Amino acid sequence: MPKKIIVIGGGIGGLSGAIRLAKMGYDVHLYEKNKMLGGKMGRICREGFTFDTGPTLLTMPFVVEELFQFAGFDAADMLQITPVEPVCRYFFRDSDPFDASADQKTMQRNLMKRFPKDMVNYQRFMHYAERIYNKTAPVFIFSPVHEIRKLLKWQVFQTLLTLYQIDPFRTVHQSVKRHFQDPRLVQLFDRYPTYNGSNPYRAPATLNVIPYVELGLGGYYIKGGLYSLVESMQKAAKTLNVKIHTETEVERICHDNHRIQGVSIHGEKIDADAVLCNADVVTSHHDLIDGFQKKAKRLGRLEPSLSGLIFFWGIRGEHPNLGQHNIFFSQDYQKEFTRIFQDLIPSEDPTVYVSISSKSESRHAPEGCENWFVLVNMPYLNENQSDENELTNRIRQAVLQKLKTCGLDIEKNILIEKTITPRDIAIRFRSNRGSIYGISSNTLNSAFKRPPNRSRQLRGLYFAGGSTHPGGGVPMCMLSGKIAAELINEFESR
């Protein structure tokens, strides 16, 4: 009889692990508390508008392709992944927008026009970022970094010996500032650590790997919206006979004598040989595992990543001066991060991200309209935050004002509106203090502090998702599912 694995949570990490385990021959049962699978990768459809509610840009599509290939599907039959060009349009105060492109010739042309003095600096920066990727990816992205036996492999050992080459001792900002002359480009490249929820003024410069991933390897859109990835993973899981139970919340992870027994749902115990937990590691230790209060407390002290406030606006009218992905920068970037990460309150002058998928997918908005996904970085939930409604309204006004100063007077054209707050993120996905990407990468040893994919205290318990190794973001969560499934196969098949 195949061994039975219970997966808690149908986010990207849980689905990725479930598909792999089913393909490996396990009897897989996935429990998701919400109606829809996908977790933070969601979708809303309303009055002719369709919005992705989480990810809007896919990077490292080869990770998606590898999953489908492993599971026996042709990725091209499951999904249509296309490059987005420009990857992002940046708006700075008092100057024309700048298009960042993953096509190196286009990027050089754009730089030549706007930042000629930094053209060579950009090439140098990308070589440096590529070197960091080549050095770090095999160890910190594709391997289970907490498994000591694997760390002793020669390639890993070499990386550790040449650690200085991955620039861990400076911050992202210090390194970016040394590479670029124009403060606007410094701000542009300082933005990247926020893509795993971190602070450029504290995070190690190793995170300069992120611009290489986006601009070197490319940014992508999935036809139908990014949620199509969840739909195709769900289809693959069902075809492989994963038993999917939605609207079913796991109440406890049951264990006895340091060994996992199964889970309990509606007070009833369901046995399993192992559990793959895709729910946030911190909240799981706090809420689901009895007798682990001390560990939950220790995990709770790790600094969470950024949260976010998201406005979904169905807008009347079209805006040809906007791209599919747009960023409107704040005036004082350092102050913005001091407020978010130190004072733990949102900035009065927030940087605003606007994504409009109807630019490539006309079905996502009625004719003559656009679907705006508007994201502002927020601190994780904490005691310094006042009344959430008042805060949301204040930020909404600041966003509208910023857009107005850029010539986008849109308030009167908002036809429909929906908002997701940090508290919604915490409640809906059981995410630790509303963090989007698990634990922040603001310190030198974050990669090692991030909880491992295999529990050391409870045999048979494994973790996948943004709060565990290798971290947040769609490709990372998919890889965490892969790493966890491989560990299960290694430790549980005996």
Ligand SMILES: Cc1cc2nc3c(=O)[nH]c(=O)nc-3n(C[C@H](O)[C@H](O)[C@H](O)COP(=O)(O)OP(=O)(O)OC[C@H]3O[C@@H](n4cnc5c(N)ncnc54)[C@H](O)[C@@H]3O)c2cc1C
């Ligand atoms: C606004 C926003 C924008 C983003 N933009 C991007 C982007 O452009 N590109 C990118 O790569 N990434 C982006 N991300 C990050 C990306 O969405 C996440 O890193 C990733 O989707 C998280 O996946 P996960 O595996 O950690 O699972 P989660 O999404 O955290 O899902 C966990 C699931 O577990 C379920 N669960 C929890 N507890 C229980 C329980 N007790 N019983 C049953 N079920 C339970 C939850 O309901 C949830 O469905 C964005 C995220 C957000 C919120």
